[in-house]
Amino acid sequence: MSTKDTVMKDRRNPLKTALGLGSSQSGVGHWWTQRVTAAALVLLGVWFVATVLCLLHADYATAHAAVAKPWNALLLIAFVLTMFWHAVLGLQVVIEDYVHTRWKEVVLLVAIKFLAVLGALACVLAVLRIALTP
Amino acid sequence: MADTQRPLSPHLQIYKRQVQMMTSIVHRATGIALAVGSVLVVGGLLHLAAGEDSFNQFKSIIGSPVGMVLLFGWSWALFYHLCNGIRHLIQDAGAGYAIPQFVRSSWLSVAGSIVLTVLVWAYVLMAGGAA
Numbered sequence: 001m002s003t004k005d006t007v008m009k010d011r012r013n014p015l016k017t018a019l020g021l022g023s024s025q026s027g028v029g030h031w032w033t034q035r036v037t038a039a040a041l042v043l044l045g046v047w048f049v050a051t052v053l054c055l056l057h058a059d060y061a062t063a064h065a066a067v068a069k070p071w072n073a074l075l076l077i078a079f080v081l082t083m084f085w086h087a088v089l090g091l092q093v094v095i096e097d098y099v100h101t102r103w104k105e106v107v108l109l110v111a112i113k114f115l116a117v118l119g120a121l122a123c124v125l126a127v128l129r130i131a132l133t134p
Numbered sequence: 135m136a137d138t139q140r141p142l143s144p145h146l147q148i149y150k151r152q153v154q155m156m157t158s159i160v161h162r163a164t165g166i167a168l169a170v171g172s173v174l175v176v177g178g179l180l181h182l183a184a185g186e187d188s189f190n191q192f193k194s195i196i197g198s199p200v201g202m203v204l205l206f207g208w209s210w211a212l213f214y215h216l217c218n219g220i221r222h223l224i225q226d227a228g229a230g231y232a233i234p235q236f237v238r239s240s241w242l243s244v245a246g247s248i249v250l251t252v253l254v255w256a257y258v259l260m261a262g263g264a265a
Binding site: 035038039041042045046049053056057060061063064067076080083084087090091094112119122123125126127129130 | 162165166168169172173175176179180182183185186189190209212216219220222223226254257258261262
């Protein structure tokens with residue numbers, strides 16, 4: 001087989017290995033979830049920035065009382081969950097686009113999910129602790 | 135690099151620089167920066183939950199010169215990602231695809247992010263510095 005034949009063979013669409021990969025299983029789920037979380041973050045993000053600005057020079061007691069308010073606690077939890085979800089979806093696309101060595105790609109994809117879940121759980125526990133401590 | 139022998143599509147350096155290209159790249163870059171910046175949200179909440187000393191320690195960290203520079207950068211990244219994200223949502227709905235509109239909305243994202251960042255930091259300075 002000549003070099004040209006080898007190249008041509010490589011250019012053939014490797015359907016066999018592609019089956020079960022890519023978007024064949026999930027359809028537009030990733031794309032749509034990224035947009036829905038984005039829309040939620042437009043509202044929650046603006047609320048978060050406004051809340052932080054209101055607490056600009058707050059001492060511990062004021063900040064603690066503010067986060068402990070039911071609406072603030074609820075929206076904070078909604079914000080951090082949506083933020084980490086959206087971040088994972090976005091980072092996933094970046095990794096899939098730029099990391100072309102399969103094992104590094106998979107390791108990174110799993111790592112960002114682990115970190116995001118840890119971050120989200122830490123935030124939720126912190127808010128609950130603040131909100132439920134008298 | 136790609137461990138593939140299949141042909142690669144032309145990459146960045148072959149294209150002329152255009153604003154819509156830069157807004158797209160910066161959208162990704164700010165997204166990554168904000169994902170890293172989520173550490174600040176986690177840190178803030180954990181320190182607040184851990185008690186007064188811990189919270190004051192956090193305030194002195196983000197009030198330090200390095201903390202302020204990072205906060206400034208993250209605030210701009212947030213506002214840029216917000217403005218350009220709204221732009222992308224509008225485009226996803228099918229609007230604004232004509233090239234002049236596309237270029238104009240790109241500049242709108244950039245301008246909007248700068249205006250919001252300036253407004254927020256003007257408020258911070260008028261309120262007597264951060265933290």
